[in-house]
Amino acid sequence: MEPAIDPGVTGNSQDARRILQRTRGKATGSITRLASPSDIGRLIKPFVFLDYIDVKSPIEVNGPLHPHSGIATLTALVEGSFHHQDSKGQPKSMKAGGMEWMQAGRGIWHGGPAGTSGAAKLYQLWIALPPTLELSAPYEMFLEPDEVPSNGPARVMMGRIEGEASPVSEPRPITYLNVRLRKGERWRYTPPRDHDVLWISVYSGSLDAGEQVSEGELVVFEHSERSVDFFAKEDCGFVLGSATHSPFDLVEGYYSVHTNPAALQSGEQEIERLGAQLCADGRLTPERAAQVAHQMSTVTTKS
Known part of the structure; x- marks a missing residue:
């Protein structure tokens, strides 16, 4: 079943899906660790790790080569531009709305020079792979902004909404959206069947989701399959993830x-x-x- 979107409705506050936990994470320079497998990642697995990077001016860094296995990563650029290298050492450039999917599987290395030409905002999300894929062959996919489908205010980075499906073949039923709302706009997200995990991270502005959520916050909703109504208190942008809670351990x-x-x-x-x-x-x-x-x-x- 696909998520239902109705931009013209808002729910009764008495029936609102409760916010279970909220955080502003731990910042180190321009990088904020919002979730990791040892904390919030346990609540929202298969989403197990989330970094938010907010760069105010051009930067250049030379990140050391480093490996991953057992996970997939999705790097989503929500504002600005970003350049880096893929696992083969080839240069790649991203524009706002673009994304990179890297399924590490049994093992992959990446890293090297990276930077921005100005201010930029991006997220790096880790998704824990199920046993059938955690030792599979690795692969990468890069999507330009016009290759990421949209439905209303939502860009569909993973999963599908009303026939609009991401080109990414998700390792399990997962929805991951980049949503932008204008001040005063209302939008409802109804998860697919069995999606009892739901969280959002706001990267600009503020909104009401039963409680106010402002820029820089990640909030986790209670485990259920109920919809959530969002009301933009000002122009705002946020990423949203929903999935069935993973039954597998995180080692x-x-x-x-x-x-x-x-x-x-x-x-x-x-x-x-x-x-x-x-x-x-x-x-x-x-x-x-x-x-x-x-x-x-x-x-x-x-x-």
Whole structure:
């Protein structure tokens, strides 16, 4: 069943879906960690990690090559422009509304020079892959803004709304939207059947969702399948995620999240194999490979 959208209605406040938790995360410079597998990620899994990056002026960084396994990442640029490198070291550029999907599966490395030409806002979301995909072959997909379908005020980054489907083949039924509302506009989101996880993160303006939510906040709604009505108190933008709550454990490594220790071990073995190949190709220094191997040896947690 697809989500139903009715921009002309708002719910009775007595029937509003309750906000269970809210946070402004932990900021380090321009990056705010809003969710991780050891905290809010447990409430909203398969969404297990969310970083929000708000850059006020042009930046250039050289991020070290680093690996992932067991997850998929979705990088969504909501304002500005952004350039970086894919896992093969090829330059990629993103415009506002564009996105990158990277399904790490059994293991992948990426990193390198990245930056913006001015102010920019983007999200990086991690999604925990189910057992059938956590050790699958990795792949990447880049979508230009005009390749991301829209329905009313919502851009469909994952899932579908009333026939508008994202080109991303989601690893399980997931909806992930970028929504913009004008001041005074009302919009209702009704999740697909069995989607009992729902959260939003506001990146501009403020809105009412039973309670006021303002720029910089992430709020998690109670587990249910009820719709939520949004009313824009001013022009605003937010991302929204909904899914069926994942029944699988989260077994964390330093760079990975898997469903069990054996899968984590397999993923980290593949990461080491790929690291050795990158060293042979001259893209990775032995010192960096050794640092990653040490980091992976020091962390394994289950939640």
